Amino acid sequence: MTSPTAATSVxxxxxxxxxxxVAVALIALAAVVVLGSVASGNNALVVVSAFVAVALGAGxxxxxxxxxxxxxxxxxxxxAKQAAAYRDITARxxxxxxxxxxxxxARIAARQEVISxxxxxxxxxxxxxxxATLKMNSEARRADLSEKAHKELxxxxxxxxxxxxxxxxxxxxxxxxxxxxxxELDSWKTAARQEKRKGA
Numbered sequence: 364m365t366s367p368t369a370a371t372s373v374x375x376x377x378x379x380x381x382x383x384x385v386a387v388a389l390i391a392l393a394a395v396v397v398l399g400s401v402a403s404g405n406n407a408l409v410v411v412s413a414f415v416a417v418a419l420g421a422g423x424x425x426x427x428x429x430x431x432x433x434x435x436x437x438x439x440x441x442x443a444k445q446a447a448a449y450r451d452i453t454a455r456x457x458x459x460x461x462x463x464x465x466x467x468x469a470r471i472a473a474r475q476e477v478i479s480x481x482x483x484x485x486x487x488x489x490x491x492x493x494x495a496t497l498k499m500n501s502e503a504r505r506a507d508l509s510e511k512a513h514k515e516l517x518x519x520x521x522x523x524x525x526x527x528x529x530x531x532x533x534x535x536x537x538x539x540x541x542x543x544x545x546x547e548l549d550s551w552k553t554a555a556r557q558e559k560r561k562g563a
Contacts, residue, residue: 393419492530499523
């Protein structure tokens with residue numbers, strides 16, 4: 364099944380070839396009329412055939428001229444369609460670039476918020492670790508001073524060690540998570556800058 368554009372171009376070619384054929388036929392007819400009148404030797408017939416030949420030549424020129432104008436109009440229409448298509452493509456790409464930039468900005472903002480929350484948790488964990496360490500040191504001093512409460516203090520010391528170890532592990536986990544998120548954020552920022560440069 365042919366598209367409307369293809370059908371239109373085929374009909375234009377047929378019309379053009381018909382016009383050119385008619386123009387050539389008019390010139391050939393003018394030549395035959397002139398040759399026939401010259402061969403007859405009648406001066407009046409030669410004059411009449413000359414006027415007919417001029418008229419046929421003018422008609423042929425008119426047909427050729429209209430063909431030239433139609434070709435120029437078609438070419439201008441094709442160029443206008445191409446310009447409109449390029450304009451649509453450019454507008455679509457600009458829209459896609461804007462959407463990508465907005466998405467990347469939203470992701471970066473979300474990651475920065477997560478990083479700030481993790482930093483807050485990290486500072487609290489560090490405070491808890493420092494407090495646990497102070498308690499551990501204080502309890503160790505008390506254990507040295509009192510042999511009588513040795514067992515109880517040893518138990519408290521073990522609990523403090525456990526809490527301190529858990530706090531240290533949590534601090535390490537939070538620091539690792541923050542480092543991962545920062546590197547991810549840096550890669551997204553780099554991608555966003557590259558995409559903006561491409562869009563520009």
